[in-house]
Amino acid sequence: MSAAPSSHKKSSNLQTYINLMKAFVGSGLLGMPFAFKNSGIWLGSVAMLILSVITLHCILILVASQTEIAKRKMTQHLEEEQEKHATLHDNDSDSDDVSSFKPSQKSGGSAERTKSSSKNRSHHLLNDDRANSDYESTAGTYSSSENDISDAYQHQSPSTPLPYSATSTNAVEQPYTAGQLGDMTEFSLNVPPGDTLEQSAELEKFAPNTFGEVGEYALTRIGRIIIELLLVFTQTGFCIAYLIFISNNLHHHVPALQSWMCVGITGLLLIPFALIRNIKYLTPFSIISEFTLIVGLTLVIYFDVITLQPSRILWVAKQFPLSTFPTFLGVAIYSFEGVGLVLPIHNNMKKRSSFRVVVIIAFISYLILMMLFGLLGYLAFGEDVKDIITDDLDDHPVPRIVIDICLIIALFFTYPIQLFPVPELADSYLRSVSVLNNFVVHFAVRIAMVIFTVGGAILGGDYFGIILSYIGAVGGSSLAYTLPGLIHLVLFWKKNNWFWRLKDLTLALFGLGCLALTLVVNTYHIVTTGEGAG
Known part of the structure; x- marks a missing residue:
């Protein structure tokens, strides 16, 4: 089971909305004018609306899949507890039956029966105590093996009610002790109804925390590996895009520094931040990045x-x-770069029944921002729009310096936050096979990841828009459409009719189609023209 944060540390609806906006708003916005250049305003606007609806639906079915897994795990856990209690009860009954049929002698028969009866009563009481003790031990062992089970299970006592009734169809109405459970002839397991984890505090503890865990349950271990590899690809891709943006703008203002030199210097400055192992220490830098990003984007819109x-x-x-148009598709999918963070944000919400409303409001807000930023940039500069919108602001040198400084600071401090999950995943694998000290592995992995992104930024420095499109095509389309569709298809196969199965399959194929189309078209343009699409 997964640990759920305590309620006082969870996010309110407003905080959840802010977290969702922070997850989505990023460098993808800077490429939206370039995206509309490759689609036109009418085709791009319609496609953006359709894409937003599909993406939102995939987020909701991913959360529904998480809830379904939690319900199944809880049902399995309760069934295991039932079997343990039934076994203990059967063993006690067999022991009592054998001892009660002890042959009596003609002489002293009454005394033997009295002694046998007394012994049986003592034996029965001892077995009841042992059953309760075994139940405590079993629950405690299960708890320690999972590390995050509820305290109610860790220290279950005979007088503590189980979380769900053995006969009721809803949450517990009558408390049942371990001994009473052993005496029941019927035991029907019932998980509370509802589509949200918030309706059951106990159910929440069984929910998978990450996209990878959801994928592993539905698609086996291979599914988790694929998801984690895609997350590594997208997160490192984001970081490469950040370095390209930073280096290009530094080179613009300091021509004496070549772009590759700017990338290298930025990478060296980022290494200390990348070595931070506790993400809470990055929180102040996250606040700075959000503030400067808002200021920078606002100024860009004003000059548009x-x-x-x-x-x-x-x-x-x-x-x-x-x-x-496929280039537009890739950049647009990339702009939904926060899809991988939806489950952690959902897990940390106080009132999960409100998640659907909150995420819809956040999505509408983000869609308006994307359309506004992309369309204004394209309408302002037309076919001259660059893949990085700030490159079009040369006619306003002083404001451009302010905008570039804001966006450079924003993306510089966003880099370690986006990179953070990658070395964490690598650490978990390397520690199991490496003979090196964990401290050495920790430093080596993080420095290697920074070097890798620096190399990628140097090689792709002239293709910011195309890199966004590639990341969106490979990572974004798979994580946002293909995998949620497949996971939901597998988990709800028996519950859904053919129409909903076909819908899930269509989502999965849509993601694969976006991937293939964008890769082929972008690669063709690069090979034939030596430039990105558009």
Whole structure:
């Protein structure tokens, strides 16, 4: 079972909304004007709306899959407890039957029967105590093996009620002791109804915490490995994109420094932050990054507005570049970069029954922001729009410096937060096979990851938009569409009819189609023109 944070540490609805917005708003926004350049405003707008609805639906079915797994695990746990109690009760009954049929002698028969009866009563009481003790021991052992079971199970006593009634169809109404459970002739297991974990505090403890854990339950260990590899790919891809953005803007303002030198210097400065092992120490830097990102994006929108020209707007409105639409698709999928963080955010919510409403509001807010940022940037600069929108602000040198400083600071401090899950996953694997000291492994893995992202940024420095599209195609489409669809299909196969099965299969195929189409088109453009799409 998974540990659930204590209620006083969980997030309110407003905090959950903020966390979701923080998870989604990132460097993907900076590429949205470039994305609309590759789709046109009409096709891109319609596609963005459809993509948002599909992504939101996949998030909701992923959470529903988490809940279904929790219910199944809890049912299995209660069934195991039932079998243990039934076995203990049967053993006690057999022992009592054997001792009560002891042959009596003609002489002293009454005394023997009295002694046997007294002995049987003592034996029965001893067995009852032993059954209760065994129940305590069993529950305690299960708890210690899982490390996060409820205290009610860790120290179960004969007078402590179980969380669910053995006969009721809902939550417990009558308390049952371990001894009483052993005496029951019928024991029906009932998990509380509902679609959210918040309806049962006990059910919450059985919920998987991560995307990988959900994938492992539905798609076996292979599913978890695939999910974790994709998460590593996307998180390192985000970090590479951040380094490209930072280095290109530094090079713009300090031409004496080549782009590769800017990447190297930035990487060296980031190593101390990457070595931090407790994410809570990154919280102050997260606050700084969010503030500077908001300031930078607001200034970009302002200068987009004052740059708008009616003639350019009319020309842009007539464009339908179908050949480069897959590039738009990849960047748009990349912009939903927070999908991998949805389950942790959901797990930390106080009132999970409100999650559906909160995530819908957050999604609508983010969609408006993406459309506003992308469309204004494209309408302002038309076909001249660069894959990094700030490169179009050269006519406003002083404001551009302010904007670049804000965005550089924002992405610099976002880098260690986005990189954090990658070495954590690597640590868990390497510690099991490495003979090196954990301290050495910790430093080596994190430094190696920074070096890897630096190398990727140097090689891909001229392809910021295409890199966003590749990451969205491979990692984003798989994590946002293909895997949630497959997981839901497997878990709800018996419950759903053919229509809903077909819907889940279509989602999975949609993700694979986005992946294949975007990879082929982007690779073709790079090979044939030496440049990114558009």
